[in-house]
Amino acid sequence: MGREAGGTETKRAARQKACGCESHSVAAEITALVNTLRELAAIRATAEDAAARILDSAEGLLALADKEEAKKAEDAILSIMTACGFHDLVGQRVTKITQTLDRVIAGRLNDDDTPGPSQAPQSEIALEGPALPADKADQAQIDALFSEKN
Amino acid sequence: MALDPSTPVLVVDDYKTMIRIIRNLLKQLGFANVDEASDGTSALNMMREKDYGLIISDWNMEPMTGYELLREVRADDRLSRTPFIMVTAESKTDNVIAAKKAGVNNYIVKPFNAATLKSKIDAIFGGAP
Numbered sequence: 378m379g380r381e382a383g384g385t386e387t388k389r390a391a392r393q394k395a396c397g398c399e400s401h402s403v404a405a406e407i408t409a410l411v412n413t414l415r416e417l418a419a420i421r422a423t424a425e426d427a428a429a430r431i432l433d434s435a436e437g438l439l440a441l442a443d444k445e446e447a448k449k450a451e452d453a454i455l456s457i458m459t460a461c462g463f464h465d466l467v468g469q470r471v472t473k474i475t476q477t478l479d480r481v482i483a484g485r486l487n488d489d490d491t492p493g494p495s496q497a498p499q500s501e502i503a504l505e506g507p508a509l510p511a512d513k514a515d516q517a518q519i520d521a522l523f524s525e526k527n
Numbered sequence: 528m529a530l531d532p533s534t535p536v537l538v539v540d541d542y543k544t545m546i547r548i549i550r551n552l553l554k555q556l557g558f559a560n561v562d563e564a565s566d567g568t569s570a571l572n573m574m575r576e577k578d579y580g581l582i583i584s585d586w587n588m589e590p591m592t593g594y595e596l597l598r599e600v601r602a603d604d605r606l607s608r609t610p611f612i613m614v615t616a617e618s619k620t621d622n623v624i625a626a627k628k629a630g631v632n633n634y635i636v637k638p639f640n641a642a643t644l645k646s647k648i649d650a651i652f653g654g655a656p
Contacts, residue, residue, distance in 0.1 A: 428544040455641045462638045464544040504587050507616040514618040519636050
């Protein structure tokens with residue numbers, strides 16, 4: 378452990394020496410991380426606004442799509458609406474990144490490379506949020522799991 | 528037996544967008560009596576004030592998660608039989624099994640489409656109204 382800490386210090390010193398910014402490198406890193414958090418907050422707000430405006434339009438179209446011929450339009454509109462769920466998934470991913478950055482910043486402020494414990498409330502079951510595409514179980518797999526007897 | 532379209536349905540999610548999506552899908556399926564809550568605690572309070580025929584809940588919410596809400600509902604004599612569908616981004620096998628053991632009636636993984644929601648409601652009630 379001491380060896381790891383020593384190695385980290387050496388690497389940090391080497392990085393600082395290389396960039397010639399010994400005195401303000403940590404402050405610069407924190408500033409960059411805080412700016413990143415602001416960008417993530419902006420992404421979340423943009424996604425929410427976009428989803429709301431798309432839903433406004435889709436709801437307006439749905440109100441018009443009441444003729445027999447409009448069944449296909451209705452299906453398309455419902456598809457648009459469900460696609461707006463991207464806002465939820467984007468938001469959850471951004472939250473995960475934000476929480477990680479918060480921990481990194483807290484560690485930096487303490488001049489400690491080790492991220493601290495999560496500040497998120499502890500749940501009985503560990504939640505992971507949206508899985509990455511390669512790791513994600515699809516609905517068919519969930520259904521199969523769900524239909525198994527105990 | 529199909530669910531009576533006038534039966535109140537409670538949608539629980541901390542994302543207004545998702546509540547709005549589910550509300551619209553339910554409306555297209557014939558359910559117009561839809562209430563909403565943004566977390567498990569609010570939902571539980573609403574359930575103790577009003578009888579709901581179906582709960583559709585997200586999992587990852589604060590301060591009370593959808594899983595905790597499910598456990599509370601199943602432990603409450605008056606609420607324990609209320610059909611409960613989990614709609615969540617949590618697709619980890621362990622979590623699906625935990626929800627199943629806790630008594631969830633069906634489980635939808637986000638993102639989902641209208642047909643999936645309909646099929647899960649149909650599976651519980653034997654057909655939309």
